[in-house]
Amino acid sequence: MIGSPIIPDAIFEQARSNKARVFSAHAGDGSSGAERKKGDILATLQHTPKFKLDATAPFFAIGSCFARNIELSLAQQGLHCVTSQCVFPDDYYELRGFGARNGALNAYTPGSIMDLIRFAKRSEAETVALQDVGDGQWADMLMSGLRLLNDDEAASARKQLLQTYRNLPDARTVIITLGYTESWREKATGMFINRPPAGNMRLNRRAGHYEFLNMSAEQILGAVHTSVQEIYQQTEGRAKLILTVSPVPLASTFTGQDVITANDFSKGVLLAAAREVSSAYDFVDYFPSYQYVIHSHPEAAWDNDGVHVKYSLVNRIMQRFCEMYFD
Template sequence: MRQISARHAVRNLRSIGEFAQWSFRDENSDSEGFESTRGDMAAGRVFREFTPNITPKFTLGTDAAVFTSGSCFAREIEFALHSLGKTVLSWSPEEKLLGPDTFNRYNTFSVINDFRLADAGSYDEDLIWETPLGWIDYSSNGVYPSREELVAARKSSIEIHKRISQADVFVLTLGLVETWYDIKADTYLNFTPSEVLSSNLSRFECRVTDYDENVLAAKYLIKFLRDKFNPNLKVIITVSPVPLLVSFTGQDIVQANTFSKATLRAVAQKIEEEDELVDYFPSYEIVTMSDPNKAWLPDYRHVRRETVSRIMQTFIEHYLK
């Protein structure tokens, strides 16, 4: 429970004024419950080109070095920051061996795996599978034409993840709660082992991780990074707006996706509230509360480039100054 004294609650309300109110009833409100809006009230801002009121805990300076990790939305952050001349340690177009999709991590547990490997400086080749598509490590991302190329890519990824020690800030994008687990290897996977699943049903299981598990994982990750690499590391948490592609829960995917995003948004709030060096950046709200036809491509799964640019400009204005 987060407890706020009455004095502090009133101060919070007054400090941001109309940003704290959705709408209000007045003589123009109709009998069916329609309410009015004015100024900065939410009803006049959402489902347009929406940007929340943001009060950062900290700023990073214009020359801050950034390391991002997480779902595909993290790649959008990297592209945008790199194009603006910012220092991005996690991936940039200069990387020759690894494409950007190589670093997509769809759950916090697979992000933890990357940094554990970086700390150990080694790679377990038992995670490699030969499939009809090519060579795959389901704890990572990507398909390779040979085992040797996959191993080389994973070792290169390990070296890149060691750069977290040079970062001023770690931007973690939370993606999904629906995961796959390799029982034999005793490890979470990054994505569904589709190509080998049918012949190895006893080796894998689908795990729908809950709020408590994801809070513990996020806390563990942040502590691990500070203990092993960078004791002064600041963290900015975001939640990817990109929905599930498929769900194995038996629910309508819209319901499954709502549960996933609601859980991770609550996780981000919890972590942010308990750590002065962790902040939450509302990229999720910027996308989902904007005009959907302007925020999304026609699949309502991928965010339009213009919206990504607006998000990153907002990020830079608030943090990199």
């Protein structure tokens, strides 16, 4: 466990048996970190799973847009993903022409992930963070990428979201993908949301109902621990958890910093939290999807926008995942 002391004999033995221990390329045998980063299109990483997963049991994917990529890749390999079943009509989205899809499920921050996991327990689950913008239209602040919805559409979309999280206890594997630290929450309820109060004039006028929070390392760690413990309780200890960090950078930052340094803070804190939390539970493992992307060949990894990961690389990463975690 990270943060716990280890006696010298044990740590020396662990170091001796680690074939991926050295970064410097001076050995020249291909085993160094420097050589493995330069070798294949996909970085070669040593990763030993803590446990095996049941490929026949339901999966549940929570997190940023990279979580949707993971989910799609697993579904194409024949796995049953609960969250794949929750699709919203193309017409509900601000960006249309991509067909019915579940991108509205994207949850980008540890706070919003935590609150969605606990969402179905709330007495006001059907209305919390559902912003009335007037003229019979609503902004569902818990969902990403949706346009303003009328009364019936808003009720239907919220019902679908709620039912999806009510199905979480059925999952036997839950994959959580942490996106970034820059967060928004509703002042009245403290509920973390999944869209900023911006991009629409009527929503902008109600920005005072919300507050921005760039979550600290301590806050992130607490939120991830809470998420893990909540899933354990809801699934009665039957689910295994995989923690990952999305390699997709911030599209832009609210902090006033250079977006590059702001993104480095986000990813650094999330990576530290994911590793520390996964080391604290025997039913939680960390999978290095972030490192697979970041240390792979850039032309093979990134779309032209420099933000989104090429789906061909995601597929290769998830093939590695399946080889490691499934018998």
